Amino acid sequence: MTEAYVQEKPAEVLKPPVTSVGIIGWVRSNLFSSWFNSFMTLLVIYLLWIIVPPLIRWAFIDSLWLSTGAECQQSDGACWSIIPANIRFIIFGFYPYDQQWRPLVAMVLLIGLLFYSRDRNHWKKSLLYAWLIGLVVMGLLMKGGLFGLSAVETTKWGGLPLTLTLSVFGLTAAYPLGIAFALGRRSKMPAIKMISILYIELIRGVPLISLLFMSSVVFPLFLPEGVTINKIIRAQVAIILFTAAYIAEVVRGGLQAIPRGQYEAADSIGLSYYLTMRLVILPQALKIVIPPSVQQLISAFKDTSLVVIIALFDVLRTTQTVLSDPKWMGFSPEAYIFVALIYFLCCFFMSNYSRRLERELETGL
């Protein structure tokens, strides 16, 4: 027989049980909870002991920061002097020495605009104009030939400005193009669908290096005689086309995650295809694919260093050039650490921003 039950008084709310307290409790439960964990802890402490002190000694205590190459050869420590001594060549490449303030101002302008655009409250029409004006000013600064600025051939462009140009324009142009191809691949119109599939599969099927070679070697053969297209622009286009194919597939993943009901709801209030995509589907789909998109953009950013194979001097190539100078030979770890730091800062900025964007767009679903 079932016994009737009626609660007489509500259960008390209690604090969770405390199993360990204080630092010792934490150490015991996390570092020495079993003999195997104790062994691993001791091993890691030993490895750190033999690696970290010499590293600090090399990098900071015995290191030279502002010396000549010859002094460096005598020392055991890191030769950071290679960076300040060659910084202008690493950053600006073969850009005329006395004109290097121009790419510097252009870069500061670009980075300033990027930072200002971080805040979504600033995304207004005026920002678009600021970018348009900024781009013209940057182009003018780099190329010169007007307002008393001497003209600088694009073959002289190099270093960090080149890396930033290739990546910033590469990524901003590739993203919308990728979205277009993703929508195209899901289109009901057979021709558009076929073209999109063909494009995505073809481009994804070849390495970026081969695209860069084609843009630099094969493509000019098809141009009529006398017509030349700037090498940087050709590399830029190759990077855009390549990245767009990958972005397209990332975005398509997001589009597939949107339930049919969203399309139907948009249809039922009479939104056109364009408005449905712009106002309902893409904002949701793109939010879902922020992590893989940023992944893709970071990887594309680093891939811009492949332009060295068509003899463009990006920041990695200028660094290598410095290393081939007999005065500074043998200090490649220091130089590469510096370049790695530049790449890391840019990538960290991107991933940091993407996490912030995800937080801001969180709507509780």
Next chain:
Amino acid sequence: MVTQKSEIAESALADDAIIEIIEMHKWYGDFHVLQDINLTVKRKERIVICGPSGSGKSTLIRCINRLEEHQRGKIIVDGIELTNDLKNIEKIRAEVGMVFQHFNLFPHLTIVENLTLGPIWVRKIPKKEAEEIAMQNLEKVHIAEQAQKFPGQLSGGQQQRVAIARSLCMSPKIMLFDEPTSALDPEMIKEVLDAMIELAQEGMTMIVVSHEMGFAKSVAHRVLFMDYGQIVEGNTPEAFFENPQHERTKLFLSQILH
């Protein structure tokens, strides 16, 4: 349980038909999902469609605003025949509101943004005015205080009332309801039905796919029973429930009314 019929202002039905469906057929591949549908809906008429699952009732109302395409016959909504012409379709969709089983609110927009999307972009109403309309309609479904929240923060019943308000913001001439209470917890069904009853009192033309027989009895002018893609029987609620004619209707009613 639900409001008595007498409480709903009984306006005389106008004679003009707002929806005409003539010898309409639809197939999904080889499957003949709607067979020879003939239905005339008068202005201000309220119709409840019931029937077993898979009987084609949802498909039928989805054909009325062309979420589904029919292959034969004619559907004329408010004087416009539904064809492949995109402009016609968008025009009709703006006039026909639809409420879905799973609400289908836009999760990335606040409640008030959900409501103003159509008016601003389809009707080209200025934002401020659209927001006023949105607030009026939210008040109508008693949910104005949630205007700044996101759909994910609302209960199912609240979301469905927002969905009703979203349709109303387009000032539709017809409202279609596709099993509006089927996905709700029992304690939330009443608040949604109440909102629909208020709408009925204002004289909205409504077609409701639902198994809420109490709602059908008190609100509908006509109840239709569908089975195997056909309209099997249609009658006033009194006659339909007291004295069903067709064997399949009798069987169905015996299964749902205990």
